Amino acid sequence: MPELPEVETVRRGLQSLVLGKTIDHVTVSLPRIIRMPDDVQQFALMIQGHTIDAVERRGKYLLLDIGPYTLVSHLRMEGRYGVYRSEEPIEKHTHVIFHFTDGMELRYKDVRQFGTMDLLPRGEYALLPGLAALGPEPLDATFTVDVLRQALHKRRSGKIKVLLLDQTFVAGLGNIYVDEVLFRSGIHPEANGPSLQEEQIVRLHDAIVAVLTQSVELGGSSVKSYVNGYGQEGGMQHQHKVYGLEETPCPNCGTEIAKSRVGGRGTHFCPSCQPLNN
Template identity: 75%
Template sequence: MPELPEVETVRRGLEALVVGKTIERVTVTLGRIIRKPDDIEEFKLILQGLTIEEVKRRGKYLLFGVGPYTLVSHLRMEGRYGLYRADEEVEKHTHVIFHFTDGTELRYKDVRQFGTMDVLPREDFSELPGLHELGPEPLDESFTPDVLRKQVHKRRSGKIKALLLDQTFVAGLGNIYVDEVLFVSGIHPEANVTRLTDEQIGKLQRAIVDVLTHSVNLGGSSIKSYVNGYGSEGQMQHELRVYGHEGEPCPVCGTEIVKSRVAGRGTHFCPTCQPQPD
């Protein structure tokens, strides 16, 4: 599943590619991707004739500003966007096409078919379930150690890995970057959140910002099928230090990287750099 760096990379590409383009019509071939409005024809009619004014992001959600509406798009497992000429062949698994007045098309392709789209009035989109409950935005300047500390202190128990995967705690992190962040901060994935010291929370906040920023700068991680808006792969997968490296030596101390299961997810860590909590 694309995580924050991948979605941010897609956002930046789409901002350069489609902002200012006017939607002539919309084609939808898989209706269940569209959640709001309930009527697919209404979805198409709402967007017809409107211009894409901006592309923003909240957590793992893409937010297209289209006239008085916001198109909220979640890529889920394998959703991807690409800009094409109208005369180019439409690939298999292309489920939504935004036809622009300039003869180009923004096509949404989703092999797994888990992605979603919602169109809501701009003043209402932030109340969309899922989006509404998101925690702090980790790449926003307002995300400080104090903010993370307050989030931690709201929780009475739980393993830190499970907490970081919870989108209501911090928005945008997924399995790959949680493993990397915990390694950088030297925290074991099974550490109880109530036992974290202020020093550890500070290291964790810095690690979240640094790892995500570095990944965005590299265009994200192309572990499976992820590509950006231009169809190019990211490069962060070449710099992951623990994720996917089980059985290999830790890049810091040389201890063998271990893979276990925490919070129902495959979890990679260094037992020396991230000691088991007491």
Template identity: 65%
Template sequence: MPELPEVETIRRSLEALVVHKTIGDVTVNLPRLIRTPDDVEQFKIMLRQQTIRGVRRRGKFLLLDIGPYTLVSHLRMEGRYGLYQTGEPIAKHTHLIFHFTDGTELRYQDVRQFGTFDLLPENNLSAVPGLRKMGPEPLSGEFTPTVLQQKLKNRTGKIKSLLLDQNLVAGIGNIYADEALFRAGVHPEREAGLLTKAQIERVYRAVVDVLSESVKLGGSSVKSYVNGFGSTGSYQYHLNVYGRKDEPCPNCGTPIKKNRVGGRGTHFCPKCQPAPRSRRSR
């Protein structure tokens, strides 16, 4: 699933490609992707002759401001956008097409068909469950070491699982949780509420640094991710632990291990990220 850096990269590409374009019509080939409104014809009517005013991001969600509405798009596993000329061949698994009045089309493809769309009044985004209680943006001023410490206080869950909790902090997924914890030197199974202030500050700094670096490099194309221009990211060439099971740790040479934390595959260095020796181990 695209995480914050990938979705931010897609946002920037769409901002360059479609802002100020006016929608003449919409083709919906897979109606079940449209959650709101529940009438696909109404979805089309609401979008016709509306102009895209901007493209925003919240966590892993794309927010396209279109006329008086906001289209909330979640790419899930393999959703992708691309801009085409009318008449170009339509690829398999193209489920939505926004036909612009200038003869171009924004097409949404999704092999896994897990993506979702909610078209809502601009100020009614809390109607989307995933947005209602979402935590702070990690690359904004609202996310600080103090905020992270408060959110982890008295929490009994493992730090890896909590970093994936979008209500705690927005946009972090499996790749960047593993990379941040490695950089912070914190084992993914450590109990979050027992981390020291110094450990929390290291986790905070690692999260911000890893996400910032990935955004600069266009995200990680470890599977099928491309931006709106069809280009891949390059941060996958800078990953220290994710996807590198049994390879030597770049810091100490110890083979990277992989286990499961909260049902998610988790990569770490057993030497650089020592496991807790007991419940109150630090």
């Protein structure tokens, strides 16, 4: 958390809030957030005086084009961005502040301190190890049933939940949406991915696209601390069918939702709607 829908929601908010703003200076109070360059002062000087020209996303990464550079930001567990007036109090756990020439500020807050920022020349950001290995974008038109089928058949084995959590398989899915996708496609989380039948692959593809599209439309899921660039919570958590709903009736058949661990992750599913031998 956050996953693709939350990062996309943050991207859209930042695009409307900071696009075209010029950076006067940068304050960094937790240097380890900045990975590249490894000198925080150099990081600040590189983007000082430059304008934010674009805010894009790849998988769970935010990409901010700033002058001749691209800032690659990964929110990890609880990173969040917000735009404030300079006179507004700075909240605890605010680690990076981009001060704009118009008196506004883009602040990065991260209670867990797991988030990262890398500043690279434009055109080179895709070479960053995490980005370079990403699988297809599930909301891109190029993500077809055939693409998913080929990705599955390239693997000799693997539980489908573990595969979907693998960012080199499909980009952007995390624990919440994998559980929701598998429920809506009627596939057990421990089913062997490469052994899925054609109709299951079609259902899986369609569920991935539908769940992520719905979540983006609703502003993501606010399960813990997630809010968008305006400080607003998302609404997708109210549409979850199984995630976080163990021991409650399945919305389809009434069977009690089960919780187990798959690939080390808490996993929610309906034993009746998602039989392992289907």
